[in-house]
Amino acid sequence: MVTFPLVLGPMMRYVDETSASVWLETRSAARISIHAGGRDWAARTFAVHGHHYALVELDGLEPGTVTPYVVEVDGTPVWPDPSSGFPPSMIATLKTGKPLRMAYGTCRTSVPHDATGNRTHGVDSLRAYALRMAAGGGPPWPDLVAFLGDQVYADLTSEQMQEFISARRDIKAPPGEELKDYEEYAHLYYLAWSDPANRWLLSTLPSAMIFDDHDIRDDWNTSLSWKKKMEATSWWHGRIVAGLASYWVYQHLGNLSPQERAEDDLWQQIARHTGGDEIDVGPELDRFADRADQDPGSYRWSYCRDFGDTRLIVVDSRAARDLAPDDRALVDEAEMAWLDGRMRGGFRHLLVATSLPFLLPMGLHYVESWNEAVSQGAWGKLAARAGETMRQALDLEHWGAFQNSFRGMAALVTDVADGKRGSAPETITFLSGDVHYSYVAEVDRDSGSRILQAVSSPIRNPLPRLMRSFAAIMSYGLAAPVGALVARSAKVPDPPFRWSSLKGPWFDNNLACLEAAPEGLKLWWQKGVVDGDHSRPGLERVASLTVAPRSAEHPAAGHRRHLGFRPAAGGRSATQRGARLSGRAPSRWRPFR
Template identity: 65%
Template structure:
């Protein structure tokens, strides 16, 4: 008899006493979570014929590790009695326990066999999951996914087969996703393999989108957006992308208090007596409004751990694409970020899918391109600048100089102790660029300002693009890029930075740990041994400690 459980259980927001458990089910039902002798339940809500529930578990003991099971209409659906994996557990936060966060971005969903590993590399997340399951790797306090968990525009053979089963793949948008039904299938492909599904059932997760969750270069410029809006299929895509993101990713990011204040969750709760609790029309209207009026809703969020503040930034919807006010963060979002950037803790972590501190050469090139695309060298050069921006993905923080300069000033104030006692580090966590590295701002006093990038989890660059990335980012690109930026009257960055470690191009999962001697970050990849493609071994690629005291970083 097939299981009524499609996806999950996924452990989402967890604090000292509560946990959120998310599921997708085959049909309308009552979902219950059981811990010890207690149980909590939630009825599903529906979106475009799909059914979801979020069970809110509360009253747990701080620092407790509690096995749990999930029932649907009284039938146990998790754990599978035939599973080889350990019991799924809820681990609540413990006072005084230091932060340990795994993070990364950019993960395609192809089979974990020889063919899939040859074309996309070994899945580092699966390698990490197997190591945790076997006791060779500690279970982290959180998994932080920094974008491109699904690829709506660059689909796999399995996804294309599903598309062909329901529409003509030769009609727009072709092999790309069209609607909510296709997004739902894409998430199923991403989160259903056994090892990762087990990991997501017992490690809390936090997420934020990047461009491929919707489409490459999403909101790169006003010209890009107008081009998309002129197509016959874009409106349905953006509505489906944001609606499915709210269901599959964002809902679980919220704390119980934040969820209670969320307008869409209030709609779910208001329909408690409606048998179907169908959210389709309301959620589609909400997603449409979020796209047309980005200031009407906030996708960013903040969490405080023991001694650590984590700020997760939306760097896609919240953009202001008006040429005269162009910003990666609109005014409302920048104000919110400004309010949350305070000292008084050991570490301030800013999670943004796009690296804030690109390699300096690439930073200058992107800043120059923005200037000429905005008309610094005239109309003809502006046309060229726009094509370069789209063709080479020149749309990171550096390509939004207003926002870069503002955020750099805010980070410096935190690091200098102007916003409360200075932390040990202000650390930006990012993905997107398909290579990993650690960079640090050159400072003599105050907190360290650091950029850590982990990308991809499973989607490596072709070798010729790796060479191109290095050329664009390092060596002669730095002085040449700086000269080009100066010629377009781009202001200098408020500080200089350098790459401390990297780049490397493996599929990676990074682990950040707050230790007494500083902030340690370790990148791990998966390695196939003895031809066992489905059970890769986790191997360390690089490790670096940003010391609590101001001296050189220690790497290995």
């Protein structure tokens, strides 16, 4: 019996005007070749704990071109598979000056795409998106898809993952049904990325990624007491080392540009190896992951990319935390300094991708800021212990629960919006997920950039109905003024600005898209829908919105003031503020450009 040599991939990762990076996993050590446009590029695999990977760097490409490619393993063509029914995989380089078009989302569980899986977890919106793209027709494809956390769930495993765990160890012994080591992470990624439709999609559409808590464990780095509790277990050290090591291999390596990889010490060990045998970097990767956990300042997971007149900053809001009780921060001092250097004007749109929403519904923001103050002793030691228990039980650990970081980021974004860091962008938009519902909010401002929060969550992991009610309550009505009173009772200062909802929340599994269009920043959300055949879901638009620049607004329109989420008499609607909203409508796609 002949075994197919590819385990995962090929995955199209970092792509710019003249270069592309293709990642894959093979069953054994091999030489990988990629043929495209009459040229060839090759790389040897490297080994990690018995697994074999390659990242092939393609250079000298023509800007704005779309070229089919073929992958060979030791001289044997393995991709594309002509029997798959999917179109050829493509390398689509960026075109200089072309406005950015991208998709993004978070929170995707890996369960089968049958009637049972769709009943328990809903339709995979990424897979529905892939099938629509493969069918052709409709608007142009995006330049990039950004996965903003929880691509894999290391702590909430599926039946398929539990079968794998049970076959190799006692699943009743700690950590039980959760992941234990690198081998189990490798299988979890296989379950996440091996579906044929999604595999084809990721072989063509460039991707960028960042982790959130479930990539490691729920509440990862919520607080110092949480970390000490984990470190006291017999299994945590193996989990965090395996989680960060596998993240570097499966997700982070492909985020980097060729120049950034050239500055990565671990990658340079791989790149410098020119011998005939495969290099094994498993031990060094484990040491690196351990160091990155113990000393967050030793490595940076955040990154920044410019797409013409749009800048995308992808922020690590998990590993780079300062957990010291008296100085806790969502991003530590070094990470904030890095952000300070990249939060700049001079772009038409500034996108800040952070898995955790910067602007939660204001009622929930107040609750989280109150909980942080109580956990730090505002109401005494007994209340502090109760506050810490609540923090972990209710996942109160977003930007609002780290007031130092929230206010630091608020100051940066306000400076950019006021034109103090170069010419003010039309929009500054936080792209986020995590909360398992989607919404759009905007900071109330009279001038400068429009500051927005656009959440897309989940791709496939719907919120239980009881939690949906809680989310809706925290988004509307009396939640904000009541939350404000609670926060003030713990002497928490009011936020430096106020914000209000433009649209949402809604709870569909969905994938968001955005486009830097001439009329403004266009955003829309799409979900998968089943019409009989669970294996072939369709794609339906859930919501859409266009955010026009202030200069495009009606000159006589006054800015909407806001108190407790209720517009004052005579205030103008979201449409008058430059946001054009539309209802449900089908969406169709056509191939690149």
